[in-house]
Amino acid sequence: MESIQKKAHTKSSQAIKKHRPFWRTMKQQKYLYLMSVPFVLWVFVFNYLPLWGWTMAFQNFRPGRTFLEQEWVGLEHFIQLFQDERFHLVLRNTLAMSIMGLIIGFAIPILFAVFLNEIRVQAFRRTVQTVSYLPHFVSWVVVAGIVTKMLSIDGGIVNDALVGIGLVNEPVQFMTKGEWFWVIVTLSDLWKEMGWNSIIFLAAMAGIDTQLYEAAKVDGASRLKQIWHITLPGIRPTILVVLILSIGHLITIGFEKQFLLGNPTVVDYSEVLDLYALNYGIGLGRFSYGTAIGIFNSLVSIILLFLANGIFKRYTNQSVM
Amino acid sequence: MNKSKGLDDRIFDWLNYTFLTLVLIVTLYPFLNVLAISLNESTDTVRGGITIFPREFTLENYKAIFEYDNLVTGFINSTLRTIIGTVLGVFSSAMVAFTLSRADFQGRKVISTLLVLTLYFSGGLIPGYMLMRDLHLIDTFWVYVLPGMVNAFNIIIVRSFMDGLPYALQESAKIDGANDFAIFWRVILPLCTPVLATIALFVAVGQWNSWFDTYLYNSSNPSLTTLQYELMKILQNTTMGSTDANAYRGTQAQEAAASVSPESIKMAISMVTIIPILIVYPFLQRFFVQGMTLGAVKS
Numbered sequence: 201m202e203s204i205q206k207k208a209h210t211k212s213s214q215a216i217k218k219h220r221p222f223w224r225t226m227k228q229q230k231y232l233y234l235m236s237v238p239f240v241l242w243v244f245v246f247n248y249l250p251l252w253g254w255t256m257a258f259q260n261f262r263p264g265r266t267f268l269e270q271e272w273v274g275l276e277h278f279i280q281l282f283q284d285e286r287f288h289l290v291l292r293n294t295l296a297m298s299i300m301g302l303i304i305g306f307a308i309p310i311l312f313a314v315f316l317n318e319i320r321v322q323a324f325r326r327t328v329q330t331v332s333y334l335p336h337f338v339s340w341v342v343v344a345g346i347v348t349k350m351l352s353i354d355g356g357i358v359n360d361a362l363v364g365i366g367l368v369n370e371p372v373q374f375m376t377k378g379e380w381f382w383v384i385v386t387l388s389d390l391w392k393e394m395g396w397n398s399i400i401f402l403a404a405m406a407g408i409d410t411q412l413y414e415a416a417k418v419d420g421a422s423r424l425k426q427i428w429h430i431t432l433p434g435i436r437p438t439i440l441v442v443l444i445l446s447i448g449h450l451i452t453i454g455f456e457k458q459f460l461l462g463n464p465t466v467v468d469y470s471e472v473l474d475l476y477a478l479n480y481g482i483g484l485g486r487f488s489y490g491t492a493i494g495i496f497n498s499l500v501s502i503i504l505l506f507l508a509n510g511i512f513k514r515y516t517n518q519s520v521m
Numbered sequence: 522m523n524k525s526k527g528l529d530d531r532i533f534d535w536l537n538y539t540f541l542t543l544v545l546i547v548t549l550y551p552f553l554n555v556l557a558i559s560l561n562e563s564t565d566t567v568r569g570g571i572t573i574f575p576r577e578f579t580l581e582n583y584k585a586i587f588e589y590d591n592l593v594t595g596f597i598n599s600t601l602r603t604i605i606g607t608v609l610g611v612f613s614s615a616m617v618a619f620t621l622s623r624a625d626f627q628g629r630k631v632i633s634t635l636l637v638l639t640l641y642f643s644g645g646l647i648p649g650y651m652l653m654r655d656l657h658l659i660d661t662f663w664v665y666v667l668p669g670m671v672n673a674f675n676i677i678i679v680r681s682f683m684d685g686l687p688y689a690l691q692e693s694a695k696i697d698g699a700n701d702f703a704i705f706w707r708v709i710l711p712l713c714t715p716v717l718a719t720i721a722l723f724v725a726v727g728q729w730n731s732w733f734d735t736y737l738y739n740s741s742n743p744s745l746t747t748l749q750y751e752l753m754k755i756l757q758n759t760t761m762g763s764t765d766a767n768a769y770r771g772t773q774a775q776e777a778a779a780s781v782s783p784e785s786i787k788m789a790i791s792m793v794t795i796i797p798i799l800i801v802y803p804f805l806q807r808f809f810v811q812g813m814t815l816g817a818v819k820s
Contacts, residue, residue, distance in 0.1 A: 225627055231701035233628060236620040239613050239671045240632055243639060246668045250644020250652050263654075312544070315537050328541050330806060331548050337798045339730030341753045342791045346551045348756070349788075355569040357550065391547070399810055422529045456733065460753065474646060481647040482737070494645025502642065 257492040277492040287476070287493075293382075294472040297458070298450045300386040306446055309394050310439065313401035314427055329402075332395025340392075344460035347388045351375055375461075378469040385457050385470075400442065401435055408434035440512060447508035450501065473497045552795070559583070559788040563781040582789040585781040592790065595748040598662070602747065603728040606666040610724040611717055613671050618679035619705045624688075636673040650737065659738045662745060665728070675720040682716035683709060718808040726798060752790045755783065 226233065257277055259270040281287050312332070319325040335343065350356050351374040359371035374380050412430045421429065455474035462470030471479075473493060481490015553573040558566055562577035570576075586592050620626050621633050644652070649668075658664040686709065694704045710717075732749035739745040 222627070229626055229628075229701070232620045232623060232626045235616045235702060235705065236626075236628060236632055239617045240635060242613075242671045243636060243673075245656075246652070246671075247639040247643070250648035251642075253644055253648025253651050256648065256651070263651075315540060318533070318537055319541065324538075324541070328545055330803075331545055333806070334552075334799075334802065335548060337726050337730075337802065338795055339732070339749050341730070341732050341749045341756065342794055345752070345756045345787055345791055346555060349555070350551055355571070357554070357572075394544075395548075403810075423533045424529065459733075460756070477646050482650060487647050487651065490647040491645065494647055498642055498645060505641065 254491060254495055256488050257495050259488055261488040261491075263487070273488075277489050278496070281489070281492050281496065286471075289468060290471050290473055290476045293458075293469055297382050297385055297472065300382055301389055302446050302450060304386050304390055305393060305397065306443060308390055309397035310401055310435075312394055313398040313405065313435075314431055316398065317402065317405045317431065318423060318427070329395065332398070334395070335392045336396035338392070340456045340460050343388060343392055344457070347384065347391075347461060348375060351384070375463065376465045378466040381462070381466045381469040385461060388461065389457060401438060404435040404438040405431060440516065444505075444508045444512050447504055450504050555788045555791050555795075558785060559792045561785070563785040566785055567782055582781050582785040583793075586786060586789050586793065591743055591746055592748065592751050594744060595746045595751045596793070598665075598745060599729055599748040602662070602665040602731075603725050606670075606728040607721050607725045609666060609670050610672060610675065611721050614675040614679050614720055615710060615713065615717060616705065617671065618676045618683055619709055621676070621680050622683035622686075623691075623701075636671075636676060639673045653738060660742055660745070661739075664738045665731070665734055665747075669727075672724075675723065678720055679713065679716050682713060686712055715808050718805055722801070722805045722809050725801075729794070729797065748790070748794055752787070752794060755787055755790065758783075 255267075258274060259272050261270055316325060316328060319328070351358050353359055353371040353373055356371070358374070359368075362368045363371060372380075374384060408430065412434075413426055416426050416430060455472050455478070458470045458472050458475060474497070477490045477493035477497070480486045480493070550573065554571070557571050557573050557575045559582055560578055560580070561571050561575035561582075562579045563582060565577045617632075617636070621629055623629065643649075653659050653664055653668070658667065690708055690712075691704050694708050699707070730749060732747060732753045735745070735747045735750035736753070740750070
């Protein structure tokens with residue numbers, strides 16, 4: 201009897217001992233908890249709670265009904281989605297603009313950084329940098345206005361220049377030509393973000409050992425050879441990480457540019473998944489259908505991210521996630 | 522042999538300077554053009570041919586937009602959301618980042634995982650909208666500042682900066698009997714000015730430039746309008762580069778348009794939204810380059 205009691209006693213004291221450090225540390229760190237937990241709850245509400253809303257895609261969601269009163273329909277909205285011709289068109293637009301954006305928006309900033317890195321006149325270099333970061337801070341609303349103005353048929357610089365050098369006989373109405381829309385979006389994005397996206401590559405280049413360049417110069421390597429054999433290999437890890445992350449964001453290209461640059465005449469080329477979800481979900485009040493589109497969008501981007509990361513891992517034994 | 526290499530390099534340099542000068546022009550010209558048009562007499566602008574200098578200088582366009590009530594309200598709301606959003610955003614990021622930079626904090630792993638995950642997914646447009654509805658944030662000013670207040674990306678940037686500060690600083694304060702909040706407030710925060718300036722810039726620019734939340738949540742309430750949203754409405758009404766004042770009739774900006782052409786109005790509003798950014802930009806440039814690099818390397 202006594203031994204059992206003793207045993208129980210030691211057991212419980214062991215349990216206390218095992219837990220005590222945690223609670224004691226927690227008490228000691230109460231300020232740290234107070235300073236972080238409220239914000240974690242905040243994130244939970246605004247970032248995690250919307251995930252609960254994904255259940256809407258499997259219901260015929262009606263506002264005002266409780267969760268249990270909703271009518272469950274399984275995958276019906278997804279089936280309807282995949283059968284919708286409009287969806288295929290929208291998916292094509294989304295992928296086309298993402299891939300164009302990925303290739304151009306990824307390659308050109310590297311090139312820009314490489315060229316900038318070769319400039320020895322510091323004042324010129326700084327001027328170009330300062331100016332090239334500027335459009336990043338200007339809103340898409342203003343950029344869309346600027347692009348529209350530059351491409352306009354009355355007094356737009358692009359048309360003036362094209363007519364001036366005789367490439368076209370009369371001004372082109374770029375903004376009403378669907379086939380131009382993808383190009384306009386891609387180039388506007390490039391104009392806005394090229395400088396900004398080059399920052400990370402310039403930083404990586406600053407970390408390359410200058411002795412490598414000295415040695416190359418002694419060996420008589422030209423500037424182009426130095427770029428090819430020293431600069432580009434030197435920033436290879438950075439290039440790979442940026443590439444993986446861009447692939448992960450491939451399909452979540454947003455809709456701001458498309459919304460602001462688009463107009464009814466080019467809608468067959470400008471509508472992307474998010475806008476499609478917005479039009480159906482909120483415009484027409486079909487919340488469930490809109491949510492299904494959103495889920496599809498998220499799933500594709502997660503799959504792409506994992507795929508890219510997997511390929512990356514295989515070739516470099518590193519992971520970005 | 523050597524001579525030809527020297528020539529290669531000279532050609533390269535020449536091409537390089539040409540290319541970068543072109544970049545410079547292509548980036549700057551649109552801004553200068555907008556500025557020139559906004560300062561040019563409106564009926565004269567319609568004749569075309571304005572490049573980077575106004576032909577008939579006037580401030581009438583600017584006067585006209587400030588007679589337009591919605592724009593004034595928009596300007597006030599944009600300013601308010603920028604100030605409130607930035608203060609809340611910077612303060613909360615700094616505080617969370619501090620707790621995560623403490624290696625001894627036992628909640629660190631769980632909390633940082635929960636935060637980092639938010640960078641990779643989002644609930645999407647419709648669930649987000651339903652949440653705002655359920656929280657009764659629609660048709661309020663708070664929908665501008667509360668949802669994005671705690672931002673994982675900013676926290677990562679601040680945290681990696683704090684990781685670089687010597688822990689000894691905190692230890693000596695602890696020996697003096699300071700609690701963790703006091704250490705954060707009095708010891709760490711003052712040292713973080715550069716990184717706080719960086720994220721303040723990011724948050725402020727994000728706030729100043731938003732229009733979609735106004736469009737989605739508050740478009741039916743003119744007293745909650747924002748500058749970017751008003752500009753967006755005007756642009757949408759006059760797309761395709763039309764300078765036709767008729768495209769403008771029936772819009773809320775009609776009154777302003779009566780005296781000044783929509784083209785000039787657009788350009789003047791665009792300048793009003795760009796100028797505040799231009800003012801703070803040179804002061805913060807060295808900080809944001811630093812911050813971007815830090816954040817990018819860590820994430």
